Structures are given as structure tokens and as C-alpha cells.
Amino acid sequence: MILSGWGRTTAQDCRVSRPRSEAELAARVAEGGLIARGAGRAYGDAAQSAANTVDMGGFRRMIAFDDATGQLVAEAGVTLDEVIATFLPRGWFPAVTPGTRFVTLGGAVAADVHGKNHHRDGSFGATVDWIDLMGPDGRVRRVAPGDPLFGWTVGVMGLTGVILRVALRLKAVETGYIRQRTLPAPHLAAAMATFEANADATYSVAWIDCLARGPSLGRSLVLLGEHAALADLPEDARARPFHPPAPKRRLVPFEAPGFLLNGLTVRAFNEVYWRAGLAGLGERLVGWAPYFYPLDAVEGWNRIYGRRGFVQFQCALPLAVAAGALEALLREISAAGQGSFLAVLKRFGPQAGAFSFPMEGYTLALDFPLHAGTAALLDRLDRIVVTAGGRFYLAKDARMSRAVFEAAEPRAAAFRGFRTAEGLAGAFGSTQSERLGL
């Protein structure tokens, strides 16, 4: 079966199975070279193994919920979409969520995903009480924070075993609305100052106009958000506080040819976004879906880049050098004129975990349609990040070279040692881990 990541650049014929029980899964594990696959929302080849890909769709039951503590126990194939559908009407929301709700709990743990509240609440792993993990011997162990195996599992993209169950703490909310404040920032320094000045905001993220140059380099809209209380809602919305009017689901049914996405189109897109942001200045109430998951409303949006697909670039930069490195990155990007459709800047807080992506500092995420010149640009961006002591997000990676990975990841050697000592290296592996030599 042909599998590929969300960016559609890593197509590969893989043998895929969908075990339904621990015994069936253990038999797959015994074959070696296994990688678990959740919803396939990672952009590259992290959830592909030519010989032995296991689709977690056979494990998607919810097991228990404690409405005193908000702890949900569920199988790893359950998606955040299902969690929200089930528990938001009862007043609970995922405490950490990525920018799409179509991810599985297993995938969220494996990538240790972050949300717009990372600066305050940390990554997904920080909301997990324990996981059940099937190891290379087919045995299932319950591991919790503090256990070294937990630390190595969170963020290492499925390379320590198969996550079967997750105990996750949800967050109590009074409504399904967010109070959103939009702050324009005329350049990068202003955007960063806005983040620093709003460190106590629950959610913060900035959209960057990648084509702005010179004194406007890094022109952005910083969006802050707080969960709205019942009293914040207009009278007529209070009867159904968890059901904001749903945005229309739009389809991108065709594969847009690459030439539609040249600099001009993206310039127009950014201009429109900029104006819309200005018009919506100040505070307004936004439903949870458009606030957290604007892209989920456009079904199959990854097709707008056409057949050749696109690549994501996401790096984390240490706080001390973030300003200079971000400026260098944005300068390269705007000079190349390959304006990224979506460019997102976010402040990261401190991070636990032995191999998690975030680090205290800033993260920049962009995507590029694949065409001539993209590879060279990305190589230049890689060098800036490595020089700054930054690192790359494996959930977005589809192309990093082993040399760049090695230079950016002093942690890799220790992880390799752990994999060997625990007998994990032959049992679990993905096309990505082979490429990166993990």
C-alpha cells in the first residue's frame, strides 16, 4: 500500500497491517522493523516502514473517564477530534493541542506535540499520567513520567515501542469559545516584544508575512487567547455554551497546479490576511474550531500545493540567540521570494523530556511547495539553525540529512545507546529513523 506523510512528498510502498488485539500486535512486533502509524498527520516519513507499518486503527476505544480529575484513559488510536466531540459538551478540552485535531493520542505522545500554550503549560507529554507501551518482547509495560522509558518515548517518534493506551488529563472549560486578542507587530522585534510582554496569556501565536522586507521584516499579527467564561458569552449563546456555530467545511477537491502558488499568490494571501487582522483588532469571541484548527475547515488542504507536494520547515531556537537567528532566517526566506503560505512564530517555555522538540526560546514553522530552488533554500536555513544551536521538529521533517541532524542533535548519541541497550534498534524503525541514522 502506498503511504506518504501529510506533505505528500514521501510516497513509499509499505506493507501495512491493522492488528485488533495485543496478541496480533505482538506477532507483528516479533517480525522487527515495525513502526506504528496514527492518523498520518506527520509531514514526512516518520510513520512509514516498508516492511512493517502498523495502522493503529484497530485500537480506538475509550476506556474510562474520571469527571472529578478530568483523566481520560483511551487507546492510542483515538483522535483528539473524538476526544473533543465526546468531552467538550461535558466541559472538558485537551490541555495541549496541535494545530489539527485529526491526530491520534499515540501520535501526539510520540511527537510530544506542542500547542499555543507551550510557554505556560509545556508539551503534550506534560498532560499524560501514564502510557501502556508494548516493547520489543511483546510485553506491555505501564510507564509514567519519571521513568526513563517514558522520557525516551515522548518525542522520539515511535522508536521505543507501540503506545497502546494513554491516560490523559483534560482541562475544565466553561465554554467552547476563546477570547481572542489580535496585536499587530510592524516587525520582528515588535513581535518578540509582544510575546515577552504577554507571557501570562494562556495562548499565543504569531502569523508572519514572509514577504515583508527591510524595516518591515517579520511583520506579524500576534494572536492571544483565553478560554471564555460563561459570563463572557452574549446572552443568546449561553444556552449552548459548548456549541459555537460551526464554520462551514470547505473542500479543496482538486490538486492546484504549482504555478498558482508563485510569489504573487502568496503575496496576495498575506496582504488579505494582514488587512483582515487589522479589521478584527481588539478582542473578539471565536469558536474553538476556527481558533485552534483553522486548517481543519479546509478538508484536504494539503492538496493545494499540487502533485509534487510540499515540505515543512520547523525549528526551535534557544532564547538567547533567537532574535538574530530568526532575522537571518526571515531574510533568507523573503529574499528567495518563495513566500511560505503559512508562517507561524511561537514562544516556547521550558521543556522536559529526553528527546522532545521544544526548547526555551522561539519556534518558526513554514511550508514551501517543492520546486527548483527549494532544496538549496532549505539547506541555507538548516545551517542558520545549526549555527544558532537550534533543532528541528521530526514530525515536520521529510528531508533532513544525517549530517544536519547529527549537528543539531547532541542528544542522538545517548538515544542510540538507549535503543541498543534495550534491544529496540532491530524491533522498531521507520523510513525517517533510517534516513537519520537513529
Next chain:
Amino acid sequence: MTKGAVLILGGRSDIGLATAHALAGAGHPVWLAARNAAGLEPERTDLALRHGVEVSLHEFDVLDTAAMPGFLDTLPGLPAVVVSVVGLLGDQAKDEHDPAAAITVMRTNYEGPATILGLIAYRMEARGSGAIVGVSSVAGLRGRATNYIYGSAKAGFTAYLSGLRNRLAKRGVHVLTVLPGFVDTRMTAGMDLPKKLTAAPTEVGAAVRRALEGQRDVVYVKPVWRLVMAVIRAIPEGVFKKLRL
């Protein structure tokens, strides 16, 4: 508002469970009937947790026709809706030479489901209300070399449902025939199904819910299948017999 219970015959099937979720999501309590029903405890918990409805498990074997009246008497009552998803694809090439296996396929897809739905229909008719959903197959619309044992049994089941509908139309009992094309389930695991013609079990569940609300008679799930089957049925037998399908 409390809604009437839904009895799912074949409660372990992917399509059966997806239908259970769709109807539990609309507030119906669910009774899952299957062989080795106790093994469905995780599904029971999952359904109850997600939808906040009562869910119970019931032992049921569609081949044990003698036990059927007794089975119905052990249920908490007469359901508002019964959905039969019981079925067995078999292995055509092997079953052609194995009468016992072929008979099991025939009985599992036709005799068994028709018998239990017939018994329930009688009780619903007496009550004057209810809905009967039979999951049959497009395979029953024309016999093909690669699956005519299964297909002929589904043809029998489809005809049975049609007759039942005809009989009960004025008795307050709704009969719905579901003719899914390919569905990505345990039954088709490992088969290389064409993406555009293949439905997810959740799509079947949603289609059943809509068809019940809309009092439909026959649904195909993916509309393209109506067209595909119209074409397949229009091919003259003299030509059809020479095709490899």
C-alpha cells in the same frame, strides 16, 4: 428524551459497531448481540462512555435458528430498531468444492438473518411500530464467478427484505435495505480496494442513521455504486458470462 433501543445483530462487525455509534450518538440505547458476546466488553464501555447511553451484551449465533425465539425472550424487550450486519464472505474458490463450507456461507448470509428478522418483524407488526435494517450487499445484484456463493445468499436476503417491506408498509414497520459496495473492514482486510469506491464503516453508520430518519427503502452508502451496479446489471448475459469480474 429517551429513545428506543437498537439491537445490533453481529455486534463485533466494524459496520455493526459504526452503526451502533451513529445511533447511540442520536441517543438510542444499544444492545449488541454476537457470538462470544462477553468479549465485547471494551466496545460496550466505549459506546457507553462516548454517548452516555445504556449498552448491553447478548449472546447470539445466527446459525442456531432453533434458539432464536428464546434469544428474543431474554432481551430487555422488543427493540425499536434492529440492524442485522451478520455476514460471511467465505472463500469462493475453496467453497466451490466444499459443500459444508458453502452451506455455512449461504445460511449465514441468508437463512439466519432472514429468520431472526422475520421473528422480530412479526413482533413489531403486532406492536405496530419499529424499524428493521438489513445489511445485504451489491454482490447480490448479479452473480459473479468470484463470489456467487456469497452473492446468491445476499440476493436471497435482499429479496426477503423487499418482500418484508412490501408486507409491513402499512403496518407501521419501516424496512431498510443497505447495499454497501466495498467497505474497509475486517471482512476486506488485506484486499486492495479502489479508494473512490470504498467507504469507511463510519460512512455506513451515518448512512443508516440518515436513512432511518428519512424512512428510506434502499441505500447504497456511496451513491456511485447505484451507477456502477446499473451498468453491471445492464450487460447482457451473453456478454457478461465472458467477462472476468
